Amino acid sequence: MAVERLLPTTEARELIQLTRDIADKVLTPIVDEHERAETYPDGVFATLGEAGLLSLPYPVEWGGGGQPYEVYLQVLEEIAARWAAIAVAVSVHSLACHPLLAFGTEEQQRRWLPEMLGGNTIGAYSLSEPQAGSDAAAVACKAGPVDGGYLVNGTKAWITHGGIADFYNLFARTGEGARGISCFLVPRETTGLTFGKPEQKMGLHAVPTTTAHYDDAFLPVERRIGTEGQGLQIALSALDSGRLGIAAVATGLAQAALDEAVAYAKERTAFGKPIIDHQGLGFLLADMAAAVDSARATYLDAARRRDAGLAYSRQASVAKLIATDAAMKVTTDAVQVFGGYGYTRDFRVERYMREAKITQIFEGTNQIQRLVIARSLAQ
Numbered sequence: 001m002a003v004e005r006l007l008p009t010t011e012a013r014e015l016i017q018l019t020r021d022i023a024d025k026v027l028t029p030i031v032d033e034h035e036r037a038e039t040y041p042d043g044v045f046a047t048l049g050e051a052g053l054l055s056l057p058y059p060v061e062w063g064g065g066g067q068p069y070e071v072y073l074q075v076l077e078e079i080a081a082r083w084a085a086i087a088v089a090v091s092v093h094s095l096a097c098h099p100l101l102a103f104g105t106e107e108q109q110r111r112w113l114p115e116m117l118g119g120n121t122i123g124a125y126s127l128s129e130p131q132a133g134s135d136a137a138a139v140a141c142k143a144g145p146v147d148g149g150y151l152v153n154g155t156k157a158w159i160t161h162g163g164i165a166d167f168y169n170l171f172a173r174t175g176e177g178a179r180g181i182s183c184f185l186v187p188r189e190t191t192g193l194t195f196g197k198p199e200q201k202m203g204l205h206a207v208p209t210t211t212a213h214y215d216d217a218f219l220p221v222e223r224r225i226g227t228e229g230q231g232l233q234i235a236l237s238a239l240d241s242g243r244l245g246i247a248a249v250a251t252g253l254a255q256a257a258l259d260e261a262v263a264y265a266k267e268r269t270a271f272g273k274p275i276i277d278h279q280g281l282g283f284l285l286a287d288m289a290a291a292v293d294s295a296r297a298t299y300l301d302a303a304r305r306r307d308a309g310l311a312y313s314r315q316a317s318v319a320k321l322i323a324t325d326a327a328m329k330v331t332t333d334a335v336q337v338f339g340g341y342g343y344t345r346d347f348r349v350e351r352y353m354r355e356a357k358i359t360q361i362f363e364g365t366n367q368i369q370r371l372v373i374a375r376s377l378a379q
Ligand SMILES: Cc1cc2nc3c(=O)[nH]c(=O)nc-3n(C[C@H](O)[C@H](O)[C@H](O)COP(=O)(O)OP(=O)(O)OC[C@H]3O[C@@H](n4cnc5c(N)ncnc54)[C@H](O)[C@@H]3O)c2cc1C
Pocket: 092, 124, 125, 126, 127, 128, 130, 131, 132, 133, 134, 135, 157, 158, 159, 160, 201, 204, 209, 358, 361, 362, 363, 364, 365, 366, 367, 368, 371
């Protein structure tokens, strides 16, 4: 059953309807096939881009949709309920557009933003390295100064849609310590940039995750976003927004698992009645519904703070923590509702459970979210 959403405008209601129509016609018919075969769905991003769904929270003057974050996130939740891998990729694309808008010069924005937000290109975000994930200040990939720019050497890891994305936010070392990292905007065709084989993941099979290797890759100085040494600040500021995207994706996954569990529990009978009428199972479903509603409420609260120009970093971490833990619990319980069938690939709930796990890990593990929340309390 479609979620009845509280939306601020008619335009927002139309956007949700448009997303559901595209999900019905384009995503749902092919999701199972691509997730099983681990193949990238060519054309899906072009469809989303043409519909204007790839740049919703960005200003209209730069080619974006001019939508509040609370609307963008609900669109993302709708996509995730049908296909989490695609929703994650949309969220990462949005994350990758943030540094240029927030820290780029007007000249850089004029040159690159319209193309990045135009719906024909997709972006990736490369902060993590094989030996540096949670401890982002420990990145080692180096951007050494040369005439007119930088020569980059090193390896970035875990890049969502690595090799497929058209542009990459690169965070590389230009000096010592946490203030020795700088941010760059790298086109895929840069000489000296190559990508590893897709990782063999537990879920999100349709969108590849790869390493990127920089071997004497030259980046002209105008490809640096922000000042030298400002990279970690830029990376973390982008993640505040990105974490809200992951919270919305997790909520969509949890909603999908709940919907399928309820439908199954109404049909399946045991001891002479539908299993939903056994109080033990009805209460399990009630807890699942409460978790989904709480997840949505926390991300919407953070998004509305962001839209109102208030500080929202702590609320973004709370939303990521609550929504992704909810997704893990709800999807696991959905498998329980299906009994033995839930443990097979004949039903989608097993996929939802595998997909939920990553939401607790990327864009800051939930241990790191607690660290952010605790630090904000100690201030
Ligand atoms: C499918 C997938 C897609 C990804 N996409 C991207 C992407 O597009 N771009 C990108 O840059 N990265 C991406 N990542 C990387 C992801 O963000 C990192 O895996 C994550 O930040 C954790 O880092 P790590 O794997 O190095 O784990 P580690 O940092 O080694 O952590 C290992 C464990 O120790 C815990 N831990 C670490 N430090 C602390 C602490 N101080 N207190 C308590 N516990 C702690 C962690 O919570 C975790 O449980 C992706 C990862 C995956 C799996």
